[in-house]
Amino acid sequence: MKVLNVYLLLWVTLLFVCPVAAQQDVKPMTYEQFKEQKDLQTDKGFYTVYRLNDQYYLEIPAEGLGKEVLITTQVAHGMDAFVSEASGVIRFSEGRNNTVQVVRNRLTDVSADSTDVCMMMALKKSGLVPIDYTFPIVARGEDGKSVIIELTGELNNPGSGLFNVSSYHWLSHPDPSRSGVDGWRMLDKGVVFSVTRGQSDYQSNPQTQEGRDIATRYVLEMVIQQLPENRMKQRISHPAYGFETIGVTEYDTKKYVAQKREYIRKWNLTASAKEIKKQKRGMAIEPERQICVYIDPVTPAPFAECIKNGVK
Structure with missing residues (x-):
């Protein structure tokens, strides 16, 4: 019985010590x-x-x-x-x-108000992004x-x-x-x-x-x-905006408080004042700076007007 226990203990020990075989690489x-x-x-x-x-x-x-x-x-x-x-x-x-990994846009940025290098490195390492699924x-x-x-x-x-x-x-x-x-x-x-x-x-x-x-x-x-990679500066999210948000963990190293805030990064829907002047002069503007909104011709006029006002 003692010999059996010794073998069993040895087998369990090897099970924990031996590395797990890697997933077969196709x-x-x-x-x-x-x-x-x-x-x-x-x-x-x-x-x-x-x-x-x-x-x-x-x-x-x-x-x-x-x-x-x-x-x-x-x-x-x-x-x-x-x-x-x-x-x-x-x-x-x-x-x-x-494999090709797919990650949903739930990235978390970390910001700190201190030059404490150790704190900054610890915060960066804590932000592992989960993988949703993979494709071979x-x-x-x-x-x-x-x-x-x-x-x-x-x-x-x-x-x-x-x-x-x-x-x-x-x-x-x-x-x-x-x-x-x-x-x-x-x-x-x-x-x-x-x-x-x-x-x-x-x-x-x-x-x-x-x-x-x-x-x-x-x-x-x-x-x-x-x-497109062009985007506006981050602004704090508001329920009325309706844009996808990015979670940002802001760490106050003076108060030692971490708080999460939601920000939006909205691509330009309308041209800037400078670009509008260019348009009036008949000059071309950079198309990648804008998102074009098309309204179906069958849309009733009052609804079309509301859509235009909403975009503006």
Whole structure:
């Protein structure tokens, strides 16, 4: 019995001492191997899109890694309006074991009012950013620096990922036979996928106790677009603004108090006074300095006027 206990103790000790085997590193295909696949369609852009039968791939350029990317999912056609709660700003970055990491924009900046180097270093090291999920790198780009990931599951699965719409009942469980990717179109530093979702749901009338299946069909637009790096100075958030916020932990080394504040970084919606003067003179202004807002011609005039005033 004593010998058995000694062996058991030795086995447990080795279990804790021996390093855990690393996750198997699956080597991506080379660009040549990826391109030689039969029936592969290519649409070049800032984000190059590849289609292989019913599979869809996205190439993220090296200059797109680590940058702010807007992800949105919304109903473009259908008897309802919906924008996914998962819409927001993310970052793609290359991670371990040949993966692309996705991080939501919850970055925390740390500021201090002291030159205490030790305190500043401690605060910086405390800000690890959680990784939301990862994509396996299917292949490397032609330059060897860009990465190619598969988006098939993201486009077809309503329950998770970049284009999660599971919170909306009429989109949460589509019928595969009535759903699918219709196509895509390129944007400035972005791409929009058009996806049809169709499903049936049983709905009963509580008064008559009768029910029937209700069929619905929507066309969703799923956007991936890198955001411009130009931005206004940070300002403290206010409920009336409605902009995505950045959490900032401000540490007072005199009072030894840490408080978190929410700030917004709003891209320019309107031209500056200097740019307006240029416009009046017929001079061109930098288009990347502005966000253009387009109003559908069918919008009633009173509503259009309200939209213009709201933007201003």
